[in-house]
Amino acid sequence: MMQKKLVRSNLKKELKRLYRSMDFISNNFLNKANTIRGGFQTYFNIYQQLGMAWEFLGLQCKHWDGYKKIKNKKKVCKICGKIKDADNFYYLISKKGLKKIGKMLKSNSPKILNNKKEAEILNDTIEFHGALLNVNIYNSYKSNLLKGKHEINIAAERNVMLKERGIKCYIDNHAINIELANKRRKIGKERYSGFPWEIKRTKLRNLPVIFDFDEDYKLLGLSILQ
Ligand SMILES: [Zn+2]
Secondary structure (H helix, E strand, C coil): CHHHHHHHHHHHHHHHHHHHHHHHHHHHHHCCCCCCCCHHHHHHHHHHHHHHHHHHHHCCCCCCCCEEECCCCCEEECCCCCECCCCCCCCCCCCCCCCCCCCCCCCCCCCCECCHHHHEEEEEEEEECCEEEEEEEECCEEECCCCCCCCEEECCEEEEEEEECCEEEEECCCCEEEECCHHHCCCCCCCCCCCHHHCCHHHHCCCCEEEEECCCCCEEEEEECC
16 A cells, blocks of 8 residues: 555656656747757657656556546546546556456447448457467457358457467367467368367377366367377
8 A cells, every 4th residue: 555655656746747847848949939940859859758758657647636627528637647538558567477458358249230340349469478369359240251142240259369389279259279380281281170089090099189078078178299
């Protein structure tokens, strides 16, 4: 609690100092008729950089003191000046400990929308220490992917894809799909899929998959040996 109060009072102090600097540059160098030519661009750049510092400091603000009304029915934070409900352009995440970005979003409309773009709720990607993670969430939409054929409805979905060392793992509402690195597949060779019982026992030996299951043969997981 003490720590939080300290962050809050420090942030307020930092922001106040920053506002003073911004006002100083603006009043003395940007809004005066006699600003020296050539110097203007430099002061303009300084002002932009201060603006960026403002944006980054603002990320730490939890808007503790509430909002005040400005024109156009908008509200701004009394401390950092951020407009209420406006999107952040950056994320502030701690270097140590758990990094958390965003919430667990799911499809949120029963309507079938006209196209994928309209239906999209989120499509975001992060590269995290060399691993790539994509989250793609959309509502139901109409699609005519099969050209010439009539429209089909694509179901609402939350897709998560993780890519590591060329291996892709896809998780959606209905399936978990793992795609091994492309280089394994020889050019010109067909691709087949099948349940284990559809594959000849002798051929199964070529597939290094281990199933984990309970006493009722309920699947608990599986391992693919590399
Ligand atoms: Zn704020």
